[in-house]
Amino acid sequence: MRLPPWYLALPITTFGLFTFLPLGYLLQKAFSASPTEVITIVFHQRNLKLFVNTVVLGLAVVVCTTLIAWPMAWLTTSSDLRFKSVFTLVGVLPLAIPGYVTAYVLLSLTGFQGKQLIGFDLPNLNGFTGALIALTFYTFPYLFLNLRSAMLGLNPTLADSARSLSYSSWEIAWYVTLPQLRPAFLAGGLLIFLHVLGDFGVVSLMRYETFSYALFSQYVASFDRTYAAWLALILIAFTCILLFLETRALGGNHYGQTGKIQIQPITQMPLGHWRWIAYLFLLIVGFTSVIVPTLIVLFWSSRGFNFSVMVSVASVIFQSALVSVVTAILATVVALVIAYTSTRYPSTFSRIFERVSYIGYAMPPLAFALAWIFLSLQRFSFIYQTFWLLITAYVLHFLTESIGPIRSCILQIPSHIEEAARSLGCSPLVAFLQTTFPLLQNGLLVSFTFVFLATMKELPITALLSPIGFDTLALRLWSHAEEAMFAEAAPYALMLLLVSLFFATTALFKKTETA
């Protein structure tokens, strides 16, 4: 077990501390109230209502996403459907459309203004229904991707084996295939539930009271932030329980192939006449999740278009982009350090810090942002309401996912090229920069692009931590939509969509290039 050198360990430890320290202050704030106050706050009837609301929404979204993602994954891997790559794109693209954009679109279609657009009265879509629709369409790609890769990795000889033991196709699907897909269902389902838990944009626009929404209103509405602190703690506890349950459910199951691995193509099940229903289903999903929102946004944008609007949009874009670029650079650098350390110096130390960065990701963003507020108010008041606080929170939140692509890149580069450089007299840093670093460009680029995009679209942390007067596309869109000023919100939505879709498609093109 090699411990990493100080110049690597130090930044990592610093960032680890940055993740945990705020939680300490959150706890401090929460327990600053007297015990009786605490009991009143925690065991309030309202909390039960919030709990039920959150759980019901979470479960409903998981069910609905399963209804969409499972057939899609099956159709694009194991059937004889044509245009599979196009439909796979349909299953992934909705990730580029943030939930709050869909929520905005749904809201704009209902009520008075919506009637002008489509000519008839849609039933009121806010509250639970609207939240369900928006969140389902935004998060189903997570389950889709998980199921898809699980299905592609299924061992086809298992189904053949069951067939030779007289099992029919339906029995095989139930007794053999489904158990193999369990990890994917659990991982995808967990991710989706965590998203619902941490979501702020959709539920706030839809006025559906979950813990996150209550946290924000509490923070904004009152001076006493103790209740907000408790809500944050409850959210975090909820997250931890979910993560724990998932580890228990997945633990001890080894789903990889035993015996010599046989690479056999997956038998494609012929669809026959069902094929038309399948095409219809996929087209409807693609249409409603991607095309309809884009069209509606375009429509509203055309309504409110004039020069002054363009100017303000341009300035907001500039601010968004600037902050996003800085965040992306910082996140990529930190991710590089962590990824490099954990692959070249694997040890308990690096494993711990990988877990730590996962916490920054899994934790509900509002709770995390609130914790930072308490920390900065108490100790570092000079960073309160500054960009640096905002950027730090962003970086910690997106760190885990930016580590991934870099890590896979490093794993493919043998460590001896650096060692060779050092044996020829280069210092560690020079050796790294001249040998490994050039080969990492692809991974670094993917990481940078991801963080840039994610920061542009981010809402909850921005809402809580951004300095007064600072605006991002997401924030502007949200505040206008909140006040039902749909036409004013449209240009920002349009810009967000353009940026998002642009990056999504270029990323996918790059992937198919290198594949």
Place this chain on the structure above:
Amino acid sequence: MLTVQNLTKSFGQTTVVSSINFTVGREEIFALVGPSGCGKTTTLRLIIGFEQPDQGRIELMGQCIADEEKKMPPEKREIGFVFQNYALFPHLNVIENVAFGLKNLPKVKRKQQAKKLLEMVRLQDLWNRKPHELSGGEQQRVALARSIGPNPKLILLDEPFSSLDSELRESTRLEVYKLLKSLRMSAILVTHDQEEALSFADYIAVMQKGRIEQINTPEEIYRKPKTPFVASFLGRSNILKGFAKGSYVETHLGRLDLETETYGQVSVSIRPEHLVMQAPNGGCTGTIQKRDFKGHDLTYEIQFDEFDCFVHTNYDSRFQVGECVELKPIEYAVVVKRNEVT
């Protein structure tokens, strides 16, 4: 038991199985041997029904299970299949894996029967383990127990021993052989290992490029190969060109006796253990190039004018590299190819 007639299968432009015919009798162990890509695994998959034949007919116990129009699905054929990678279900433990195959029994009886099957392969103590916790040989025995559970009419084994290390291979082979014979089960084994086929099977079919070159018992095939390929594939052989003159053939080694009367240009096969070295005595001589000591015997490589010849001898042969020797056959040579006289 099983009859295969004119079976043909192509994938795209390549014909992988080309009009093959064979039968497997009751309680018989039949081996399909050949190099990689010769079509043996495809033949097996055609028999179980994972692939459909383009032409031909397969009959099991008098009932047609596949021909050009009708194809019985695999789950109805009552044929067992042991995969090369064992295909054990990773989410079930050993006894559940074996019980999985017993769906025709009521649920209460399944565990009991599974236990009996595990006893047959001597794995009853590992009933609780998961597949990834077993060694290769143990996994293979579980796969076998699972396949014989539903009492199939025929069992197919696709390179069952190829993933085991060589020491384990022999003992596992013997166990599986004894088990199949004690259950009086017919089996078809596919392998690229000729030694395995020779020792395991009652009948062997040698395949090359989609065709069967010869079917016979191991001993007969070894003694009387019909083609140069069969001669060189099963065991090692010396293939010589020569001119046959009735009861003997003139080759570069000298005169070799033939069992059947033949005339004309031929290629013959003579096994290395059927040749004896002696001091030059006026006949064709060759020079010893190599002397491979293998412990229990020796293999010599002897160079004649235009070809190399291999000879197996006892461990106590004294001939050394560089010496000139003459070879004397102690068995008949076998005609493997008649070359047309142009």
